[in-house]
Amino acid sequence: MAEDKEAIVQVKHLKQYFNIGKPNEVKAVDDVSFDIYKGETFGLVGESGSGKSTTGRSIIRLYDPTSGQILFNGKDISKIKSHGPQMKKFRREMQMIFQDPYASLNPRMKVKDIIAEGLDVHGLVKNDDERDKRVRELLDMVHLNPEHMTRYPYEFSGGQRQRIGIARALAVDPQFIIADEPISALDVSIQAQVVNLMQDIQKEQGLTYMFIAHDLSMVKYISDRIAVMYQGKIVELADADEIYSHPLHPYTKSLLSAIPVPDPEIEKTRQRIDFDHKSSFHKGQKLQEVMPGHFLYCDDTKAATFK
Amino acid sequence: MDKILEVKDLHVNFATYNGTVQAIRGVNFDLAAGETLAIVGESGSGKSITVRSILQLLAKNADINKGTILYHGEDLLKKSKKEMDAIRGNKISMIFQDPMTSLDPTMTIGKQVAEPLLIHNKVSKKEALGRAEEVLRLVGIPNPKERMNDYPHQFSGGQRQRIVIAIAIVDYPEILIADEPTTALDVTVQAQIIDLLKELQQKIGTAIIFITHDLGVVAGIADRVAVMYAGKFVEYGSVDEVFYNPQHPYTWGLLDSMPTLDTSEDDHLNSIPGTPPNLLNPPKGDAFAPRNEYAMQIDLEKQPPFFKVSKTHYAATWLLHPDAPKVTPPKGIQKRFEKFKKLGDK
Numbered sequence: 001m002a003e004d005k006e007a008i009v010q011v012k013h014l015k016q017y018f019n020i021g022k023p024n025e026v027k028a029v030d031d032v033s034f035d036i037y038k039g040e041t042f043g044l045v046g047e048s049g050s051g052k053s054t055t056g057r058s059i060i061r062l063y064d065p066t067s068g069q070i071l072f073n074g075k076d077i078s079k080i081k082s083h084g085p086q087m088k089k090f091r092r093e094m095q096m097i098f099q100d101p102y103a104s105l106n107p108r109m110k111v112k113d114i115i116a117e118g119l120d121v122h123g124l125v126k127n128d129d130e131r132d133k134r135v136r137e138l139l140d141m142v143h144l145n146p147e148h149m150t151r152y153p154y155e156f157s158g159g160q161r162q163r164i165g166i167a168r169a170l171a172v173d174p175q176f177i178i179a180d181e182p183i184s185a186l187d188v189s190i191q192a193q194v195v196n197l198m199q200d201i202q203k204e205q206g207l208t209y210m211f212i213a214h215d216l217s218m219v220k221y222i223s224d225r226i227a228v229m230y231q232g233k234i235v236e237l238a239d240a241d242e243i244y245s246h247p248l249h250p251y252t253k254s255l256l257s258a259i260p261v262p263d264p265e266i267e268k269t270r271q272r273i274d275f276d277h278k279s280s281f282h283k284g285q286k287l288q289e290v291m292p293g294h295f296l297y298c299d300d301t302k303a304a305t306f307k
Numbered sequence: 308m309d310k311i312l313e314v315k316d317l318h319v320n321f322a323t324y325n326g327t328v329q330a331i332r333g334v335n336f337d338l339a340a341g342e343t344l345a346i347v348g349e350s351g352s353g354k355s356i357t358v359r360s361i362l363q364l365l366a367k368n369a370d371i372n373k374g375t376i377l378y379h380g381e382d383l384l385k386k387s388k389k390e391m392d393a394i395r396g397n398k399i400s401m402i403f404q405d406p407m408t409s410l411d412p413t414m415t416i417g418k419q420v421a422e423p424l425l426i427h428n429k430v431s432k433k434e435a436l437g438r439a440e441e442v443l444r445l446v447g448i449p450n451p452k453e454r455m456n457d458y459p460h461q462f463s464g465g466q467r468q469r470i471v472i473a474i475a476i477v478d479y480p481e482i483l484i485a486d487e488p489t490t491a492l493d494v495t496v497q498a499q500i501i502d503l504l505k506e507l508q509q510k511i512g513t514a515i516i517f518i519t520h521d522l523g524v525v526a527g528i529a530d531r532v533a534v535m536y537a538g539k540f541v542e543y544g545s546v547d548e549v550f551y552n553p554q555h556p557y558t559w560g561l562l563d564s565m566p567t568l569d570t571s572e573d574d575h576l577n578s579i580p581g582t583p584p585n586l587l588n589p590p591k592g593d594a595f596a597p598r599n600e601y602a603m604q605i606d607l608e609k610q611p612p613f614f615k616v617s618k619t620h621y622a623a624t625w626l627l628h629p630d631a632p633k634v635t636p637p638k639g640i641q642k643r644f645e646k647f648k649k650l651g652d653k
Contacts, residue, residue: 047493047495047496048464048493157582159582160582187349187350187520188349188520188521188522188561188564188565189349189560189561189564189578189579190349190578190579191564192564192565192576192577192578192579193578193579193580195576195578196575196576199575214493214494216494217523217565217566217567218566220566221566221576254495255494255495257498258494258495258497259494259523260494260497260498260501260521260523260524260526260527261523261526261567262522262523262525262526262550262562262565262567263526263550263567264526264527264546264547264550264551265646265650266526267523267526267527268527270527272498272499272502275495
């Protein structure tokens with residue numbers, strides 16, 4: 001099924017290192033390759049420090065990648081200059097929703113100015129009336145009261161602020177949105193509201209999402225395909241259902257076995273699987289397709305066992 | 308069973324610039340020796356304030372203006388500061404959410420773990436450090452003897468939470484209060500810490516009050532569950548009763564808004580509309596009524612009392628009144644009812 005789908009983002013051998021050459025060098029993202037198809041939700045899961053947020057931030061060029069290619073609609077964007085017309089154009093097409101709805105909105109700006117900042121930067125509206133009209137549309141789209149556009153962020157709850165963050169991302173009509181843990185900071189009853197909203201907007205606007213999270217049950221619910229990251233590498237990538245029903249990598253198995261399920265019967269009988277880093281990683285391993293659409297980080301001998 | 312702790316009609320107010328926030332509005336519960344009670348609720352529902360009241364660890368602007376907290380029949384709210392100091396960290400101890408900020412960064416972990424013993428038991432320093440080493444081994448810190456001399460920054464988040472737990476249990480408390488102890492941790496580490504708490508409970512027989520917003524975690528650790536909303540308990544019962552036979556629409560909403568691994572993407576998640584009420588002016592009736600699709604006129608006017616579902620299970624919703632119309636709960640909840648029937652048949 002992979003062949004008949006068009007990739008919007010292609011990540012090829014992406015490496016993102018920090019403190020290069022110093023004793024504290026960190027290989028946050030270490031040779032990662034994957035495609036994201038148009039219209040899908042691509043889930044990226046992993047524990048803190050696995051490199052999932054760094055991957056997202058490299059793709060949207062908040063960092064300059066150490067090496068590798070990032071193709072967006074076929075064009076390599078990994079090397080475009082950070083202050084140029086090309087970057088400006090690219091920024092319109094790709095947007096980000098951040099984790100912390102308290103830290104990601106400027107407390108001294110009115111909601112309408114927060115949302116319209118992208119419109120101003122890209123010159124998408126001609127005058128104030130048009131600007132206000134667009135802001136109203138966007139607030140309406142995320143189910144906030146357009147009358148509240150002159151308020152400040154502190155006047156909104158966490159879930160409402162995250163809606164403002166979504167409206168800001170949508171303002172410039174992007175094709176692709178990276179959502180970095182967009183619901184982790186929200187209460188359970190509010191999480192579902194935001195996830196439903198994101199899905200509705202995706203359907204209406206034909207958006208593609210990359211959804212970064214550590215909450216595996218929510219990721220499975222929202223994603224079409226999921227990649228599991230561990231220590232800067234993708235260790236497994238497959239359809240959401242496939243990865244949950246047939247996990248192949250020991251790390252994926254251990255991660256799945258640790259998800260708490262709101263069902264006492266399941267919890268009582270659950271067996272936790274421990275993951276042994278040393279016995280699972282060695283030289284000669286790479287991410288390869290072992291079954292149609294199912295990628296596993298392993299060596300050739302292991303891959304042959306699936307043939 | 309022996310009730311070691313009884314909280315009766317607890318009310319806590321906070322004085323703020325905007326007025327008085329009625330954070331806790333009449334909470335009642337008890338705790339038996341050796342059991343685990345989970346208190347679930349959203350941020351702001353008052354779950355942390357409830358347990359902090361027990362140890363009187365509230366902010367200066369807080370006022371416990373009504374209620375009693377009986378520990379072995381004695382009211383903790385009438386104890387002097389000195390008497391409370393003798394109980395805190397000794398008979399009743401607490402684990403906090405953030406392992407990054409609940410340790411002293413300038414003190415070796417050996418000393419931090421030994422500190423409660425030195426304060427409460429007047430044992431020798433050598434004895435205390437010996438015991439600290441023992442407890443660190445118990446919570447799964449490798450090479451405790453060598454690592455006693457290390458500082459908090461030399462440990463990972465999961466290990467730090469183990470150290471925080473070691474401090475809390477070093478004196479074998481009768482009650483351990485755990486306030487979101489795994490929320491800041493990764494899922495695999497969370498699973499390890501929960502296993503550790505269960506294991507320790509078996510070994511030292513402590514009762515646990517576990518606070519969380521994660522129903523998955525609750526299902527794994529609790530004997531009994533209390534659901535809290537806007538400063539009140541709305542439902543409590545055994546873990547099976549609350550998960551398989553929930554009665555309050557808020558509990559329905561909470562259980563139903565989490566996707567399970569077999570929720571398909573085509574079903575819309577059931578979300579609870581709106582946001583919790585402002586407790587500066589608590590609503591007259593059931594605080595959940597404005598967000599409750601099953602709300603009736605009376606919900607807006609009068610607070611529901613607790614209705615008895617079983618000997619151990621109570622819920623505060625007018626839907627349980629004999630005259631209330633019968634409603635059909637969400638599909639996901641109906642599935643849970645079926646499971647409850649099966650459990651009953653067993």
